[in-house]
Amino acid sequence: MSVTAAGGFTATGIAAGIKESGGPDLALVVNNGPRHQAAGVFTANRVKAAPVLWSEQVLKGGRVSAVVLNSGGANACTGAPGFQDTHATAEKAAEALTATTGTEHSAGEVAVASTGLIGVRLPMDKLLPGVETAAAALSEHGGEKAALAIKTTDTVHKTAVVTSPAGWTVGGMAKGAGMLAPGLATMLVVLTTDADLTADELDTALRAATRTTFDRIDSDGAMSTNDMVLLLASGASGVRPEQAEFAEAVHAVCADLGQQLIRDAEGASKDIRIEVVGAASEDEAVTVGRTIARNNLLKCAIHGEDPNWGRVLAAIGTTDAVFEPDELDVAINGVQVCRGGAVGEDRDKVDMRFREVRITADLHAGSASAVIWSNDLTADYVHENSAYSS
Amino acid sequence: MSVTAAGGFTATGIAAGIKESGGPDLALVVNNGPRHQAAGVFTANRVKAAPVLWSEQVLKGGRVSAVVLNSGGANACTGAPGFQDTHATAEKAAEALTATTGTEHSAGEVAVASTGLIGVRLPMDKLLPGVETAAAALSEHGGEKAALAIKTTDTVHKTAVVTSPAGWTVGGMAKGAGMLAPGLATMLVVLTTDADLTADELDTALRAATRTTFDRIDSDGAMSTNDMVLLLASGASGVRPEQAEFAEAVHAVCADLGQQLIRDAEGASKDIRIEVVGAASEDEAVTVGRTIARNNLLKCAIHGEDPNWGRVLAAIGTTDAVFEPDELDVAINGVQVCRGGAVGEDRDKVDMRFREVRITADLHAGSASAVIWSNDLTADYVHENSAYSS
The missing domain is CATH 3.60.70.12 (L-amino peptidase D-ALA esterase/amidase)
Known part of the structure; x- marks a missing residue:
């Protein structure tokens, strides 16, 4: 309608x-x-x-x-x-x-x-x-x-x-x-x-x-x-x-x-839900979420169904948000793959087969949170955006 | 040695x-x-x-x-x-x-x-x-x-x-x-x-x-x-x-x-030399250059040998640098494809066959400049960064 x-x-x-x-x-x-x-x-x-x-x-x-x-x-x-x-x-x-x-x-x-x-x-x-x-x-x-x-x-x-x-x-x-x-x-x-x-x-x-x-x-x-x-x-x-x-x-x-x-994002094969919790402010939660969402390396990893949480930490580390590197927790599809900035549960436990991928990053710096949605980076994306002008 | x-x-x-x-x-x-x-x-x-x-x-x-x-x-x-x-x-x-x-x-x-x-x-x-x-x-x-x-x-x-x-x-x-x-x-x-x-x-x-x-x-x-x-x-x-x-x-x-x-950047087929001139400060020239360098859409266009200067302007427009949108000039490989924020010379004149692509953006806001080097975004990049953990 x-x-x-x-x-x-x-x-x-x-x-x-x-x-x-x-x-x-x-x-x-x-x-x-x-x-x-x-x-x-x-x-x-x-x-x-x-x-x-x-x-x-x-x-x-x-x-x-x-x-x-x-x-x-x-x-x-x-x-x-x-x-x-x-x-x-x-x-x-x-x-x-x-x-x-x-x-x-x-x-x-x-x-x-x-x-x-x-x-x-x-x-x-x-x-x-x-x-x-x-x-x-x-x-x-x-x-x-x-x-x-x-x-x-x-x-x-x-x-x-x-x-x-x-x-x-x-x-x-x-x-x-x-x-x-x-x-x-x-x-x-x-x-x-x-x-x-x-x-x-x-x-x-x-x-x-x-x-x-x-x-x-x-x-x-x-x-x-x-x-x-x-x-x-x-x-x-x-x-x-x-x-x-x-x-x-x-x-x-x-x-x-x-x-x-x-x-329906161009060429995407995964929808990535990035939830940032424990942020000092909602603005910082959004900034961290966006920075994760824009990390091409992570987006490629997700495309390859690789729960590469190190790239999540590397992305967070480029922001000015309040956090201590050794307090960062990251979960991917519910598996706490990173705890205290270091190795958590076995990454092989993460089931990446489905279209939706959920990443949760806990900054342990406050009580604010935000959800950012993004997509994976795929060869189809490159094709759609290089094969003709748009 | x-x-x-x-x-x-x-x-x-x-x-x-x-x-x-x-x-x-x-x-x-x-x-x-x-x-x-x-x-x-x-x-x-x-x-x-x-x-x-x-x-x-x-x-x-x-x-x-x-x-x-x-x-x-x-x-x-x-x-x-x-x-x-x-x-x-x-x-x-x-x-x-x-x-x-x-x-x-x-x-x-x-x-x-x-x-x-x-x-x-x-x-x-x-x-x-x-x-x-x-x-x-x-x-x-x-x-x-x-x-x-x-x-x-x-x-x-x-x-x-x-x-x-x-x-x-x-x-x-x-x-x-x-x-x-x-x-x-x-x-x-x-x-x-x-x-x-x-x-x-x-x-x-x-x-x-x-x-x-x-x-x-x-x-x-x-x-x-x-x-x-x-x-x-x-x-x-x-x-x-x-x-x-x-x-x-x-x-x-x-x-x-x-x-x-x-x-030797992963999967790249083009080296992109981005020169920002006429900036109010060197810092702003660097910021604008980096923003252009990171625009995935532009990087895909360059991969497709498409002199899509609109994506250069769209990238510049996201920065806080000093400039007026209707004063921006962009040249690609020496062809002034954008003049005064609008259509300049015919984009078909741009020869994109070579590995090096030169983008020059003139902000007309001062005399500072900077050169940033980047690469195109390719399906090979996606493959290298999704096919295995790194």
Whole structure:
């Protein structure tokens, strides 16, 4: 059901000809109201794609009536002409939606998201007509099509839905495979709800959810120029939810989509759950978890089903976190292979056959903890990222 | 000529049976004086192998009469028993050398270095007899054998020599392939000279040299628990060199060995020279260079001979360095593919067929610069680091 699970939204996905493959490459999500509140979280990369710069401005107003998303090109590092392309896309969407819906749409309330190769202008001669075609194809059942159109190297499209007994729904779609890193990462996510909330309430719920979901996925440590997570509220249910219950629903949808992203990471054969406990602070737990997640040697070892805990310690040792080297404990899939910074239980006891690998590192420096998800490093990853530009 | 190019040194390499392969795995380098001054640089990893902890203490005294190096086991994360193993190795070397040379040797002046798998005790029943065998096999021509015995996944042994017209020599050997990262990295280096210098003078020259050579090699971003660079001076030439000339010679030997390490990095098919110019400070130039060097997506693209400059910008954008995104210039192999943060010359003009790939990033934020060397990321790298423990 994706972005159309919640009332008040229509969507579609079409093949506009942006991708050379001829596959679906343009999605349109429209909030038909009655409310149009919205919040967004964007990449922390200082090199931001044109659609990120544009949509950040749109979201400052706290209102979004539509989102245009394209795969097949990131429109990043394209300078002022690239920004003009994004602007033209929003103008075209507003114009087409005003014509098809009979309701006035303003470009200033149209967010734009792009994903694909950096440093190449988008084929506007295909994209703009595509926006018109999409506007004419909008449907209350178009969520799946939209989710399909934003795929790049994703092998499957990703959607999630949570419905409250109170009568409102949060749904969403995501794309992203590889390049999953902190501050989000080559990941486009659109969440929708028919609950009735202010932009500030949406922002609070969205930031809390992304901080402990998308922000703790780290597939290859590379941070994208294009990441964007949007949350749009139509108010169509007429229900104003409890903020805590709403926040929980947004978190659940983000966590679900995040897991789908990790499971579909480029070329990965293992999902690695890294739990850091006993940290002096949550920030240090996250830092240590990320450092473990980014250790190429460890990621290769996990790929080879080798419980090489020495590489976990070597990674932890590069951080500034509070810990004593001779107090570090590491467990892999429940086997305490390292105790007190030295050899623990026999590593041969570790069963590495399953896709999920659980690493627990105890710093014995406090009571804070964090979970980071990552993937193994495989020859397929190398192939996917070297065989063609992306 | 390796570590025996300089007068006053003997060395050898033998097969002690530490490696299951039965190949050479134990090297001994002895400084026969008349002087025994020494300096050392060690891994910045907070999780340090036993031989690092031991040798750091030895080097505090500024005197080293011998170095025992083994491959086939890192003796890292082995706790107090592992430290006792290192201590016993130094004691055995002092005892054997006292017996064979007729000169009193003290364990407190014997440095120990190890490389191999982390978290496994060394087979002391093989290592200690090996030390005796090595002490009996020392030769003024044993430098090559020593260099061969410290190899792990190295495909070739690495040696370098510089001789001054003033009558002194600096020679050295190195092992390391993969895991080359800042603060040195799974790299053992022993440099020797017959020049006559104080420990402080050696230290100054060594730190200056490593800072701009080994410290600027970053093959896979992973920092080892065992890295060590030692510089031993015998004074056998009787010449006290100019400090500047000596520093230059040490730098030249380190730079030569560093290049050999990069060219032999695990599974690499490309050597990537990353030059960051126009930085606000040298530190920022180094940070930006390292961040580019560690971007797995870029490393895959280079492997695929794809001049994907967008990934260079995406990497730069994750740093805190001073720059404006729309002022960044990037050249690959001399072609200015990115100008002012946007599309520059046609990327098809970039010739990527050769092993060396040169990336130049201009931050336009100052006049500082730095060069970092790295490698591409290949399926062979994944294979080497997943197919067996190391």
